[in-house]
Amino acid sequence: MKALLVAFSDSDRSLGGGISAKLGADFDIVQVPTSELADSAAHSLWSLVEGYAFVLASSSMRAKDVMARLAGLMDAAMVTDVTEVTAPNRFIRPILAGTLFELVETLSSPVVLTFRPSGFESNMASEGSQVAYSGTAVERGAVCTGQDVRSSARPDLSQAKRIVSGGRPLGDKETFEKVIGGLADKLSGAVGATRAAVDSGIAANELQVGQTGKIVAPDLYIAAGISGSTQHMAGIKDSKCIVAINKDPDAPIFESADFGLVADLFEAVPEFTSKV
Amino acid sequence: MKILVPVKRVIDPYAKVKMLPDGSGLDVASVKFDINPFDEIAVEEAVKMKERDPSVSITVVSIGSSDAEEQLRKALAMGADEALLIETSDSLDSGVVAAELEIVVRQLGPDLVIMGKQATDDDRNQAGQMLAAKLGWPQATFACEVSCSPGRVTVVRETDNGEETLELTTPCLVTTDLRLNEPRYIALPGIIKARSKPLSRRPRGTSGQPKTRIVGYQPPPPRPPGRKVASVDELIAALKERGAL
Ligand SMILES: Cc1cc2nc3c(=O)[nH]c(=O)nc-3n(C[C@H](O)[C@H](O)[C@H](O)COP(=O)(O)OP(=O)(O)OC[C@H]3O[C@@H](n4cnc5c(N)ncnc54)[C@H](O)[C@@H]3O)c2cc1C
Numbered sequence: 001m002k003a004l005l006v007a008f009s010d011s012d013r014s015l016g017g018g019i020s021a022k023l024g025a026d027f028d029i030v031q032v033p034t035s036e037l038a039d040s041a042a043h044s045l046w047s048l049v050e051g052y053a054f055v056l057a058s059s060s061m062r063a064k065d066v067m068a069r070l071a072g073l074m075d076a077a078m079v080t081d082v083t084e085v086t087a088p089n090r091f092i093r094p095i096l097a098g099t100l101f102e103l104v105e106t107l108s109s110p111v112v113l114t115f116r117p118s119g120f121e122s123n124m125a126s127e128g129s130q131v132a133y134s135g136t137a138v139e140r141g142a143v144c145t146g147q148d149v150r151s152s153a154r155p156d157l158s159q160a161k162r163i164v165s166g167g168r169p170l171g172d173k174e175t176f177e178k179v180i181g182g183l184a185d186k187l188s189g190a191v192g193a194t195r196a197a198v199d200s201g202i203a204a205n206e207l208q209v210g211q212t213g214k215i216v217a218p219d220l221y222i223a224a225g226i227s228g229s230t231q232h233m234a235g236i237k238d239s240k241c242i243v244a245i246n247k248d249p250d251a252p253i254f255e256s257a258d259f260g261l262v263a264d265l266f267e268a269v270p271e272f273t274s275k276v
Numbered sequence: 277m278k279i280l281v282p283v284k285r286v287i288d289p290y291a292k293v294k295m296l297p298d299g300s301g302l303d304v305a306s307v308k309f310d311i312n313p314f315d316e317i318a319v320e321e322a323v324k325m326k327e328r329d330p331s332v333s334i335t336v337v338s339i340g341s342s343d344a345e346e347q348l349r350k351a352l353a354m355g356a357d358e359a360l361l362i363e364t365s366d367s368l369d370s371g372v373v374a375a376e377l378e379i380v381v382r383q384l385g386p387d388l389v390i391m392g393k394q395a396t397d398d399d400r401n402q403a404g405q406m407l408a409a410k411l412g413w414p415q416a417t418f419a420c421e422v423s424c425s426p427g428r429v430t431v432v433r434e435t436d437n438g439e440e441t442l443e444l445t446t447p448c449l450v451t452t453d454l455r456l457n458e459p460r461y462i463a464l465p466g467i468i469k470a471r472s473k474p475l476s477r478r479p480r481g482t483s484g485q486p487k488t489r490i491v492g493y494q495p496p497p498p499r500p501p502g503r504k505v506a507s508v509d510e511l512i513a514a515l516k517e518r519g520a521l
Pocket of ligand 1: 166167168169193194195196197208209210211212213214224225226227228229230231232235245246247248251263264265266289313314396
């Protein structure tokens with residue numbers, strides 16, 4: 001059996017080996033140029049999928065945009081956000097903001113999958129052989145007229161080893177950047193945020209962690225002023241070590257934290273930053 | 277301009293849902309149901325367009341059990357003009373939903389389909405893109421700003437690393453993200469008043485079978501219990517001991 005790994009970024013390229021081994025499939029890689037919109041990308045990939053039992057991509061917003069459209073064109077079974085492969089036709093994935101998992105069986109072939117990289121080994125050495133991407137030039141009716149790519153000197157959230165996240169009480173952008181960003185920089189880590197922080201304009205949308213934001217799996221996740229809603233926890237459960245700093249001793253986040261500190265974050269976080 | 281908004285009846289996103297003891301299903305006997313929050317945002321956006329341009333007409337459609345009438349009535353109360361309930365007890369997956377919606381689109385001929393990017397029960401994030409593929413329409417997923425001019429829809433969409441603006445020609449499909457708008461609050465009297473708006477029912481229009489099947493449920497892997505620390509110094513020491521610093 002063969003799988004085709006669709007890479008949307010260079011770092012996706014190391015992710016094919018782990019899941020393909022679980023599927024019992026050899027894999028090839030095709031890299032999609034970042035400038036391609038979903039409709040043309042899906043259309044171009046469609047011409048390459050013949051003969052593959054699985055078409056795979058690491059879960060990201062871009063992957064979901066393109067891969068679900070591809071599954072629609074192929075009229076194929078699709079499973080998103082796979083965390084575990086129990087058989088080549090059986091997949092485990094989270095539902096209800098990660099409060100439960102479902103076991104999904106696919107009933108036809110081929111299958112389109114997006115997977116959570118934290119569930120599978122990554123291995124740069126086991127790169128599959130390259131398949132050339134060739135854009136099919138079709139008039140699709142969508143053009144991109146503007147892009148606001150917020151490049152940051154900090155590591156990418158979904159790959160970071162250490163993440164410091166802040167919630168609603170940070171109050172404004174400057175405070176958020178100073179308190180949360182300050183500790184993140186000290187730890188050479190990434191910055192994350194809750195939906196409440198993003199919605200109130202304290203943090204940028206691409207920093208949102210959770211059910212409907214980024215799914216992260218760092219070695220260390222520090223949550224400051226975050227209540228611990230199921231929607232936020234959905235994004236951080238695979239973190240190796242979770243630290244919660246919250247002034248409310250009954251905040252739900254303490255139930256899932258490895259280490260909890262009941263304290264005012266405006267005192268505790270700067271102290272942590274200066275001592276670590 | 278005609279707008280179609282598909283809505284899904286889902287378990288209240290704030291409810292704590294348990295599975296049946298044998299893992300064969302979910303224990304939904306005592307939980308509330310609501311419109312999928314992302315679909316509610318889609319309805320709100322359509323209603324805002326209608327407020328700006330009274331010639332807009334909005335049809336909402338739901339596929340599922342007769343109970344979904346409740347969610348369609350809520351969408352009508354928010355300002356949609358008419359509702360369609362495709363009644364079925366079949367188990368559905370995103371592919372079947374997209375095939376059913378494709379038929380509705382071909383019959384109704386909307387200029388715009390706007391729907392949630394995912395449902396908060398199964399978190400699949402597939403149906404919109406699949407429908408756009410089947411229709412051969414341009415798509416803009418994860419919208420946080422939408423504006424319309426004749427024959428054209430402009431969407432600012434959230435991406436993995438920021439935002440981008442897409443210009444789409446109609447007909448086209450948009451899926452909504454959380455920050456697109458804040459849905460209006462509808463009190464019960466409003467929902468009762470909306471009872472006079474037309475709601476039609478019909479059975480499924482395709483015989484397609486799902487390509488995926490749910491075999492069972494399981495709890496998330498347990499996290500070992502954590503502990504409280506009394507000070508920043510103790511926290512740093514504990515993290516060092518754990519090898520996390
Ligand atoms: C469909 C849907 C999808 C969602 N998706 C997401 C998602 O992807 N990600 C996400 O994060 N949320 C998501 N949410 C929102 C989620 O339900 C919560 O509303 C949100 O996570 C709360 O953010 P918060 O913890 O910053 O704010 P709050 O819940 O207001 O918590 C603030 C916390 O800070 C503490 N605090 C206050 N002041 C201080 C201080 N000085 N020092 C220390 N602690 C302090 C308080 O005790 C409190 O516990 C979603 C909701 C819905 C309905």
